[in-house]
Amino acid sequence: MNVHRREFITSTVAGLTGAGLAARTAGPLNAAQPSETGPVAAAGRARPFLTSASDFADVSRGNPNPQTLRGEALVQARLTPDTWRLEITADDEPKDYVKESATVTGPVTLDLPALQDLGRKHGVKFIKAMQCLNIPTPLGQGLWEGVPLREVLRLCGRMSNVRRVFYWGFHNEDPAQLFRSSLSYSQVMETPPGELPAFIAYRLNGEPLPLERGGPVRMIVPWAHGFKSIKWLQHIVLTNDYKANDTYAEKNNDPESHLKTAAYLDDMPKQFAAGEAVPVSGLAIAGWSGLQRVEYWVRPAASPPADLPEDDPVWRSAHWIEGALIPPPRDWSSVLPGGVLTNEVLGFDPRSGQPLSWPLRYSMISWSATIDGLAPGQYEVRARAVDLNGFAQPEPRPILKSGKNGIQVRRFQIA
Numbered sequence: 161m162n163v164h165r166r167e168f169i170t171s172t173v174a175g176l177t178g179a180g181l182a183a184r185t186a187g188p189l190n191a192a193q194p195s196e197t198g199p200v201a202a203a204g205r206a207r208p209f210l211t212s213a214s215d216f217a218d219v220s221r222g223n224p225n226p227q228t229l230r231g232e233a234l235v236q237a238r239l240t241p242d243t244w245r246l247e248i249t250a251d252d253e254p255k256d257y258v259k260e261s262a263t264v265t266g267p268v269t270l271d272l273p274a275l276q277d278l279g280r281k282h283g284v285k286f287i288k289a290m291q292c293l294n295i296p297t298p299l300g301q302g303l304w305e306g307v308p309l310r311e312v313l314r315l316c317g318r319m320s321n322v323r324r325v326f327y328w329g330f331h332n333e334d335p336a337q338l339f340r341s342s343l344s345y346s347q348v349m350e351t352p353p354g355e356l357p358a359f360i361a362y363r364l365n366g367e368p369l370p371l372e373r374g375g376p377v378r379m380i381v382p383w384a385h386g387f388k389s390i391k392w393l394q395h396i397v398l399t400n401d402y403k404a405n406d407t408y409a410e411k412n413n414d415p416e417s418h419l420k421t422a423a424y425l426d427d428m429p430k431q432f433a434a435g436e437a438v439p440v441s442g443l444a445i446a447g448w449s450g451l452q453r454v455e456y457w458v459r460p461a462a463s464p465p466a467d468l469p470e471d472d473p474v475w476r477s478a479h480w481i482e483g484a485l486i487p488p489p490r491d492w493s494s495v496l497p498g499g500v501l502t503n504e505v506l507g508f509d510p511r512s513g514q515p516l517s518w519p520l521r522y523s524m525i526s527w528s529a530t531i532d533g534l535a536p537g538q539y540e541v542r543a544r545a546v547d548l549n550g551f552a553q554p555e556p557r558p559i560l561k562s563g564k565n566g567i568q569v570r571r572f573q574i575a
Contacts, residue, residue, distance in 0.1 A: 210365050211302055219386070245271055246394060247268075258402075263321060278311060282311040283305065288302065289419070299386065303365050305362070307359055313349070313396075316398070322399065322400060324401055326396070327396045331392075360378075366497025420562075422554075423543040423544055424443045432574055434536050434574055440528065443526060446522065451546075452548050454543060455552075456542065457481070483528060484529060485525060488514075539571070541570050
């Protein structure tokens with residue numbers, strides 16, 4: 161009976177369109193105020209393009225969590241705008257596998273006014289989606305503003321034997337809670353044209369970076385998952401150690417992973433009336449390999465509903481239909497903070513102010529579709545992204561710990 165059921169589902173999926181299922185892409189949910197970021201929403205609900213600081217999903221660590229500190233505890237932790245300091249030093253800790261120690265002309269201690277002053281000359285603004293390596297939904301998207309890390313490191317003068325940049329933030333001075341990350345020196349100093357630099361951020365959506373989002377100052381690594389964008393940044397160490405020191409690497413994660421191109425499904429009603437159109441919507445992240453399109457697949461659900469194994473042959477006969485990506489806003493002034501022009505944001509043409517690509521690199525946008533003509537019964541819908549290489553989610557997937565990229569499913573009934 162299982163074999164017959166699988167054969168029935170496979171043949172049904174292949175012939176759904178001929179059997180009366182009609183699919184059409186829906187128009188943008190809100191073209192003037194595009195519906196975008198934030199945690200999973202109900203299908204069809206408009207969301208702002210930029211997530212407010214308070215609406216980001218949070219995965220902060222620490223006991224107590226640094227963002228819960230108040231009063232004198234904040235002052236002692238140097239987590240107020242007046243007390244914050246960034247210490248930049250060379251690594252003088254001996255290691256038997258490193259022959260030469262890193263050196264710099266002089267270590268630097270930077271306060272917030274000095275960092276902001278550097279930003280008046282070298283400042284950057286960039287729209288980036290935040291996504292955790294091991295969480296299956298995006299955390300939010302913001303306009304981040306700060307100073308390229310390379311400009312800050314140049315304050316140290318001449319450097320020698322530097323191969324990596326280690327950095328970490330405040331975590332109660334408890335070694336067991338220390339959360340660290342690192343980048344190669346070349347990644348930091350030799351950003352190619354068109355790529356976005358790692359930078360030290362002190363503003364979010366035009367406002368001072370709040371404590372709950374890692375303020376007063378945090379690292380932002382545009383191409384990476386959130387564990388690279390360390391919150392409450394206070395320490396940078398230039399080292400000749402060629403090994404990544406990322407806390408995440410210790411848990412079998414890939415410390416050099418990039419944001420994955422992926423599609424996500426919004427929550428949706430569990431039941432629709434016969435003849436009623438079924439709206440489907442979600443978010444899509446343009447990862448390192450870019451985003452070409454989002455596709456969805458609707459099919460009769462098994463009874464009882466069950467997960468679809470990755471090696472199930474029904475995947476090969478799946479009928480994927482292209483959804484609609486929301487277009488760029490017609491008026492960016494209704495999206496960006498007051499006084500911010502697109503031609504001063506990385507990822508936009510500095511002359512025309514138009515996006516250099518859509519979606520913007522490392523950002524996320526909404527997609528949507530409407531399904532008509534389903535007969536009464538149980539159904540399930542899945543969504544996937546296709547990148548600019550033509551790879552369909554979840555490929556390529558060298559190791560599982562390089563960023564969650566599974567295909568999500570929602571189930572509903574036509575009654």
